[in-house]
Amino acid sequence: MAKYTVTRACGHQERVDLIGPHRKREYALEQMEGSDCYACVEEKRQKENEENAAAARAAGWPTLTGSERQMAWAETLRAAAVAKTRDSAAWWPEKYPELEENPAGIIEAALLAQTSAAWWIDNRGGEIAGAVTVAAADVARALGLLQLLQREDLGPHILVRPTINLPRPDAYPLTPMVRAAVCSCGWQPYPQKNAALAGRDHIEGLAAEELEAVRRAHPQDVPHACTEELGLRRCLMRPFLRQ
Incomplete structure (x- = not known):
């Protein structure tokens, strides 16, 4: 173990103990010198949380519930998620040219409906996906993905599972998506x-x-509208209708 005095990016000095190979310790020192000390990071974080809480109150957003520390962190997570949602408004028409309504407003409403600070912490980094999951039926309907439910010849209680693609976050290699499940009766x-x-x-x-x-509209042993006219590999209702 070796002791070092490190001057952080904020100008404060810290005494640290490092172990391991010399190259590993040098790398750790470089990282420390390029970042602020813990006290300054905490001060900046607290200031950001307070600013976001004040902005939320001014905007009339719902009050969060949870411990004081949870609510402070969740305020910043919520502000960032709402900002990303608003920024994504232009992306949806590009991805879904046939959309009936821009879902950005639906997603924002679903986000603001989450008043538990724990929800924001548990879904951090995936807040938009979490909101789409909550409002899956409304988002899918806005994107024009529920035309199947308008087919009266398919019988009652049609269950569909459209895939909703989401805006890709920066530096995220894969396109995030949500598989929705919606019934023609409105259940999800x-x-x-x-x-x-x-x-x-x-x-x-x-x-x-x-x-x-439902069984008459979705027979188990003969092709019908789901498979013939809509080009599906299998009837989505069959797994739920086996006797």
Whole structure:
């Protein structure tokens, strides 16, 4: 172990103990010299949190709930997520030329509806995906992905699972997406990650006459509108209709 005196980017000096090979210690010292000390980082973070909290109050955003530390952090996460959502408004028409409504407003409303500071902390970095998951049906409808639900010849309780692509964050190699699950009756599971099990329970919970009508519209052993006219590989309702 070796002791070093490091002058941080903020001008403050710190006494640090480092272990490991000489090259590794040199690298650690370079990183420390290029960043502020812990006290300055905390001061900047606290100031940013306070500024975002004041801006949220001025904008009339809902008050967050949680511990004082959680709420302070969540204010900054919320402000950044709303800003990213507003910046993405121009992206949606480019990706979905046939959209019926720009979903940026829907996503922002879903974000602001989350008043638990813990939700913001748990979803940090993926706040937009979390909001789309909450408002999956409204977002999919705005993007024109639910035309299937308008097909009366497909029978009652049509369950579809459109894929909603999201704006790609900077330095993120893959296009993030959300698989929505929406029923023609307006039902959608939450959280969406349990859509398969929730969909089965939703269908099985129908009254006997409703379930029979669904089975008639989606036969198990012959092709029908889902597979023939819409070009799907399989009927999306079949997994939920097996007797």
